[in-house]
Amino acid sequence: MTTLLKVDALSKSYRQQGFWLNRKSTTVLSPISFSVEAHKTLAIIGEAGSGKSTLAKILVGAERPSGGSIYLNDQLLKKGSFKHRCQHVRMIFQDSGTTLNPSLTILQLLDEPLKLNTSFDVNKRKELIRTTLQKVGLLGDHMNFYPHMFSGGQKQRISLARAIILQPQVIILDEALAALDPSLRSQMINLLLDLQQQMGLAYILISHNLGIIRHFSDDIMVLSQGKVVESGKTLEVMNNPQHKVTQKLLMNQNFQLKPNRKTR
Numbered sequence: 148m149t150t151l152l153k154v155d156a157l158s159k160s161y162r163q164q165g166f167w168l169n170r171k172s173t174t175v176l177s178p179i180s181f182s183v184e185a186h187k188t189l190a191i192i193g194e195a196g197s198g199k200s201t202l203a204k205i206l207v208g209a210e211r212p213s214g215g216s217i218y219l220n221d222q223l224l225k226k227g228s229f230k231h232r233c234q235h236v237r238m239i240f241q242d243s244g245t246t247l248n249p250s251l252t253i254l255q256l257l258d259e260p261l262k263l264n265t266s267f268d269v270n271k272r273k274e275l276i277r278t279t280l281q282k283v284g285l286l287g288d289h290m291n292f293y294p295h296m297f298s299g300g301q302k303q304r305i306s307l308a309r310a311i312i313l314q315p316q317v318i319i320l321d322e323a324l325a326a327l328d329p330s331l332r333s334q335m336i337n338l339l340l341d342l343q344q345q346m347g348l349a350y351i352l353i354s355h356n357l358g359i360i361r362h363f364s365d366d367i368m369v370l371s372q373g374k375v376v377e378s379g380k381t382l383e384v385m386n387n388p389q390h391k392v393t394q395k396l397l398m399n400q401n402f403q404l405k406p407n408r409k410t411r
């Protein structure tokens with residue numbers, strides 16, 4: 148198995164406002180280490196404020212870590228490697244469908260990352276946009292539409308198209324499925340699993356929905372106050388949670404034990 152993403156002792160503290168003598172720093176992430184392989188999904192769960200989104204933002208390069216290192220394909224990601232990271236690690240947010248710029252067509256929206264990160268000519272970019280729309284279950288001709296002409300589920304697919312168009316290796320889903328109703332959500336999950344198979348993607352799935360996590364993920368990591376309190380194979384951790392935080396999270400959802408769809 149190939150390790151795509153390796154995180155080594157990543158930490159984050161925020162400086163609080165105030166006079167410098169009184170300035171305190173709050174630790175949001177204590178040193179965290181983990182790795183994710185191609186074709187695999189790592190789920191991250193934890194109470195509100197436990198540091199999940201902060202970790203996601205650091206991984207995509209939207210926040211700076213206070214310490215630690217991130218390796219992509221065994222290569223250390225340096226501060227200046229933003230373009231490289233943009234191309235290989237992408238993120239989809241809960242409301243990413245609603246954040247699509249309403250004044251741009253889908254063609255223009257999907258063309259942005261291509262213009263910024265590739266040297267493809269206009270025809271090649273258009274062709275790639277067409278095939279990517281088809282990959283996420285939309286039509287090539289949808290490229291001429293504006294975001295308001297799509298339903299919520301379709302907008303989420305456009306966000307997914309935008310995320311995969313640069314052929315990334317890692318996709319981070321931060322509550323990306325939370326706003327979808329159950330039937331759209333399961334369609335989206337199946338689409339994500341198909342794309343994972345086709346493209347060898349690694350997913351980092353942040354979700355409060357333990358049903359989705361059980362269905363979708365291979366491994367799980369439980370965060371509490373910025374620390375990893377438990378990690379392991381999803382089924383093992385869910386069937387036999389060791390830490391009281393994990394037990395509480397599972398109990399809160401009155402979680403029913405069902406078999407996982409992935410064969411392992």
Ligand SMILES: Nc1ncnc2c1ncn2[C@@H]1O[C@H](COP(=O)(O)OP(=O)(O)OP(=O)(O)O)[C@@H](O)[C@H]1O
Pocket residue numbers: 161175193194195196197198199200201202
């Ligand atoms: N820019 C910032 N400055 C100071 N503190 C911050 C900043 N951003 C986040 N935090 C703090 O970091 C902690 C972790 O926040 P984070 O958004 O990562 O939590 P989360 O696990 O994603 O929570 P949720 O489940 O509610 O999405 C919180 O206590 C939050 O207040």
Ligand SMILES: [Mg+2]
Pocket residue numbers: 199200201
């Ligand atoms: Mg969050």
